[in-house]
Amino acid sequence: MRRLAAVSILLALSAACSKAPVAPVPTPKAFGTALVSVSGDKQAAGVGAALDQPLVMQVNDAKGAPVAGALVRFIGTGGITMQPDQGLTGPDGQLATNVTLGGISGRYQIAAITADSGGKPVEIRIDEIALGYQAMLGEQINQIHCVRCHDSESTPERVSNHDNLEAPPHGFTEGAILNPLSDANLAAIIAGGGVALHKSAAMPPYGDTLTKAEIEALVAYLRSVSDPAYRPQGVFYAGN
Ligand code: HEC
Structure with a gap:
């Protein structure tokens, strides 16, 4: 009896595990x-x-x-x-x-x-x-606060403000611009506005609007989407 039960469990398991054709x-x-x-x-x-x-x-x-x-x-x-x-x-x-x-x-x-x-x-x-979770949070904050200036494309829900700005902000995928900036510099310009990095004051300060964790989430998002990929110093990358 026992043996029979074991065999039928095995059969059921192998049916469940076998891959689709x-x-x-x-x-x-x-x-x-x-x-x-x-x-x-x-x-x-x-x-x-x-x-x-x-x-x-x-x-x-x-x-x-x-x-x-x-x-x-x-x-x-x-x-x-x-x-x-x-x-x-x-x-x-x-x-x-x-x-x-x-x-x-x-x-x-x-x-x-x-x-x-x-x-x-x-x-x-x-x-x-x-x-990941932190970058997803950053992407949501980006949609609320940043995308209207940093994305030059308009959508049916949102008109881009990008072309009205004298110093045009960059898209967050622009690795050539964003990768050389350290995490600390990114956090500084987000919290303190453009003037924190001697850039245009049209970049507003978010230090009073966003928490430190939200600014860190934005930095995580910027790092995730940059093209070419952001590669922190001192980390070994296999292969490519
Ligand atoms: C009202 C428009 C506006 C909004 C909203 C805005 N920015 Fe900016 N941002 C700018 C401008 C303009 C610059 C360019 C400053 C320069 O090059 O002198 C800039 C520059 C930056 C830079 C430096 C890289 C670059 O593009 O030159 C970062 C990083 C940045 N912004 C992040 C953010 C984040 C994150 C948010 C949302 C929390 C945000 N910005 C919201 C206008 C805006």
Whole structure:
């Protein structure tokens, strides 16, 4: 009796653990020589979240014209998933995939791969950003206080004030400007306003509006989204 129970538990477990059947690789109907990212790269969202926009890739031929029916595969590590993870490009030469981030904050890389008619792989890499709790808090504060001046794009809900400013503020993804500033300098300009770093007084001081923890959350957010990535000194980075 006991043995039977053990066997049936094992069977139930192995059924639960077995993976979903792997979809067969579609047969390509055409081949290109180049892969370009159309949209959806460098998006930021909370850990484990689905990204708002799909990632769209396009296969082109040697003349730059889109190729329909080319096979594109997506490979990611660290728990990031793409749905679908492979497919043939449509009539516009494009394939879209929905991306869900892994459960650890940081940057995730996706490799998009096609092959030319000789079977030679053509690959490009795309980054997506998973924000941890502190950076997510910073992104919410950014939406309330900062984005209207620091983002030059307007949206249906918000008109950008960016172009009215004499010293145009930078987008928070602009690593070339923000990466050289220390955490202390970032906190100083947010708390004390532009004058704290001898910059334009049009950058308001937030020291009385935001708590120290909220300013730290903003700094964490700025560091998470910067492009190129922010790399603190004295930390060893493997590989890339
Ligand atoms: C009313 C418009 C306005 C708002 C709102 C605003 N800023 Fe600024 N900010 C500026 C301007 C203008 C500068 C550029 C100053 C210069 O270059 O002289 C600036 C500069 C900065 C800089 C230095 C890098 C750069 O872009 O030149 C940082 C960092 C910064 N702001 C962070 C913030 C944060 C964080 C918030 C929200 C808490 C915020 N700002 C809200 C106008 C604004």
